[in-house]
Amino acid sequence: MKKLPIGVSNFQELVKGNYLFCDKTAMIFDFLSKGDKVTLIARPRRWGKTLNMSMLQHFFSSEVSGVSTKGLFDNLAISKLEGGRYIDQHQGKYPVIMLSFKDVNADSFQGAYNAVYSLILRVYSSYAYLLKSDKINEIQLGQLHTILNKEANQQELEVSLELLSQCLYQHHGQKVYILIDEYDTPLNKAYGNSDYLDAMVAFMRNIFSAALKDNDYLERGVLTGILRVSKDSMLSGLNNLKTYTILDQGYSSHFGLSEVEVQDLFSKQDLPICMDQVKSWYNGYRVGDLVMYNPWSIIYCLSEEGRFDVYWVNTGNNNLIEQKILVAHSDIKEQFEQLMRGESLDISINKHLAFDILDKDDTSFWSLLLFAGYLTFETSQLSAYTNVYDCRIKVPNYEIWRLYSTFFQEWFIRQFERKRQYDSFLKHLVVGDVPTFVEQLSYFLRRSVSYFDTKQSKTSEGFYHGFVLGMLASLGITHYIRSNRESGLGRYDVLLIPKEDTKAILLEFKQVRKEAELENSGKLALQQIKDQSYHTELLQHPHVKEVVEVGIAFSGKSVLAAYSTYDLVVKKAGSVNLTSRYSQEEWEE
Missing domain, CATH: 3.40.50 (Rossmann fold)
Structure with missing residues (x-):
């Protein structure tokens, strides 16, 4: 080797x-x-x-x-x-x-x-x-x-x-x-x-x-x-x-790794490979007409015997990127909401970046993110009227999505009046206190109306998925956070696997247009967890004894959840419970 x-x-x-x-x-x-x-x-x-x-x-x-x-x-x-x-x-x-x-x-x-x-x-x-x-x-x-x-x-x-x-x-x-x-x-x-x-x-x-x-x-x-x-x-x-630049065809194959090259590297190291997972984590960078893998992340993944993690994003100082995102005006934040839920965004890109107007010009802001590797483009065409490119951009892969989620986690914490409220929000989830967790989640959604726009759309379920996953990012210290992975007969939304504790948390999200549909939708989400046997992945973790299965339904700023506890030892499910909507005054007291 x-x-x-x-x-x-x-x-x-x-x-x-x-x-x-x-x-x-x-x-x-x-x-x-x-x-x-x-x-x-x-x-x-x-x-x-x-x-x-x-x-x-x-x-x-x-x-x-x-x-x-x-x-x-x-x-x-x-x-x-x-x-x-x-x-x-x-x-x-x-x-x-x-x-x-x-x-x-x-x-x-x-x-x-x-x-x-x-x-x-x-x-x-x-x-x-x-x-x-x-x-x-x-x-x-x-x-x-x-x-x-x-x-x-x-x-x-x-x-x-x-x-x-x-x-x-x-x-x-x-x-x-x-x-x-x-x-x-x-x-x-x-x-x-x-x-x-x-x-x-x-x-x-x-x-x-x-x-x-x-x-x-x-x-x-x-x-x-x-x-x-x-x-x-x-x-x-x-x-x-x-x-x-990455917008040009010239030299496109000589920087980064093609899929054939990645497969060859894994093969030469005698490592089993699931290209769907490798692609999800490290692919997605368009260079000219090619789509390439991040070479640094691939080499580090190989050095860790195929373990997926955030490798490239930790090789440099991301403070400038974080600062520009978190202090950006409301239009850019709304556009980031769109990117975080997996959608594409049509913007202008200038190949000649001007640092002196970076704080004032949206085009320079998006250009910095694109050329620095924090975004990628799907299409690119020189504008017919100006010297900029009309591009459709997106978040390239899960590694970069994880980085953005940590940026917004800090913003999430700031939205709570005290850090202990945020800590308590996470604690209630990991111990299985679903009603209190959902009440506090609802409170946070209602407070954040100026930032998060939950416009009804076909993809807003993905928004809630990313929204909650970003809020849970700090649990990575005590839990393995899994998202959108195959287990049993399908793909779950979020799974929290404790590193030392015995209780796992499985979340499935649904979005409905009318609040009257919340109760039924939450029950359907919980039933989907059971029917698809999403808990199957947990059988590989013998220290985990039970899993709290939670179906969460969203409608705008309203939240409702159905939940039950599944005993992985005796394989016996508990009873189904339904949370009530949260009273903001009650929690603040």
């Missing part, structure tokens, strides 16, 4: 180190075929950008970190395309400048400036042989020493990559590839501090312009990042830039 490449971003280490990986070297063929002078590829974090940049570095350079790259690609996909002529013509033939801004993560401009200077020093140290080259003149040599001795001013640092490419060209007699990974990280960090942001934008813009625009010593340039920042920002000087 091969090792899993968690945290491995060096291409040579990946190939030579007996790691399990998908061969993405066909990207080199596409790259050389397109011929763009400067290419920007925007993808969400942890989607293989750094590894693919390392792949390009190892392909074009004769050695990396003193290790030869000869023969590294001989048995990979690129060697089988066009009779291997791209290897013969290009592999190891160019000087390459490779740098990543992923660690430029300071809280001030000076701190970021120092981090960039240190990064450039590390790059320069890779080419110390230039200091002894007889093809470098004295003026250039003096400029190299100024930078290496940490004596360069800001203007000299801004042209340092251009200077290095000139010296490399003169020494090797070959133009240079410049590869810049995570180009937008400094700007993402600077967002929120206007003085820092403006200074950082100007600094980085000058570096990129000098290195990638009208640089006579440049063969090709490649940048990767999460966002395509607005043209009036860091990339404003690059009129030779071709951008490929």
Whole structure:
């Protein structure tokens, strides 16, 4: 069994180190075929950008970190395309400048400036042989020493990559590839501090312009990042830039994993696979005309022997996303209600994100979520009247849905007057006190009318499902929370399996138009639990002795439930009970 490449971003280490990986070297063929002078590829974090940049570095350079790259690609996909002529013509033939801004993560401009200077020093140290080259003149040599001795001013640092490419060209007699990974990280960090942001934008813009625009010593340039920042920002000087985002077909198969690749990875690790579950958790990302799996989540799932969990969402700071969602105006919150119940949403997307209007412009808000990987699109078409795209978006998979549910859980808690009311709300459910739980649920629904719009629709049952599931998210500490999974003869809505206790809770939801139908609907939901034997999954958990089966019916803000207790040991059901509607005054007392 091969090792899993968690945290491995060096291409040579990946190939030579007996790691399990998908061969993405066909990207080199596409790259050389397109011929763009400067290419920007925007993808969400942890989607293989750094590894693919390392792949390009190892392909074009004769050695990396003193290790030869000869023969590294001989048995990979690129060697089988066009009779291997791209290897013969290009592999190891160019000087390459490779740098990543992923660690430029300071809280001030000076701190970021120092981090960039240190990064450039590390790059320069890779080419110390230039200091002894007889093809470098004295003026250039003096400029190299100024930078290496940490004596360069800001203007000299801004042209340092251009200077290095000139010296490399003169020494090797070959133009240079410049590869810049995570180009937008400094700007993402600077967002929120206007003085820092403006200074950082100007600094980085000058570096990129000098290195990638009208640089006579440049063969090709490649940048990767999460966002395509607005043209009036860091990339404003690059009129030779071709951008490929998730809305574009170019490079769509080279970042992320296809279903065939996912199946192959599970097979090579000898792990049983239920593709429906894998798809539900980690699929759903549309890139161009393809639908791809999140690669980071798949690799981590494999490392955990096929256990499903939220892997990708925990790899970065989601505070900005959470902040923007929870402070958004009421129209956006209503649109999120639509997304959370599994529906699609028609909105405008701008490929050129403008950070300075992120707080004021809905298009920038949705664009951030889409390009950062928190949403996906079903359809996309350039608007006939503006420079934006008309897109139909949705939540891509259960992993991202779970993240949103935790955001709204915090909002839910705030709606209770005291946190102990929220804690008591959950406690009543897990101990099987269904009447009190439903009374408090009804109270919360009635208080939340300004936020939650329970308009009658064919899909509003899904809204209630997501609404309750979000409120229960904090029970993940003490319970396994299962949703919409097969058990017995069908799929239940929600199942809470205690990690240590003996009592499970099974919930089935119904939505009706008229309050007069609540009683019958609640009983029907409970009968469905019994008829479909939804408790079957619990037989795999011997410590669980009983399950409280609850059929909950909703009509607008009104709630009614039928419930019973099923003894998993003696397989004997208790009597059916029906809750009464909640009196708000009674609970507040």
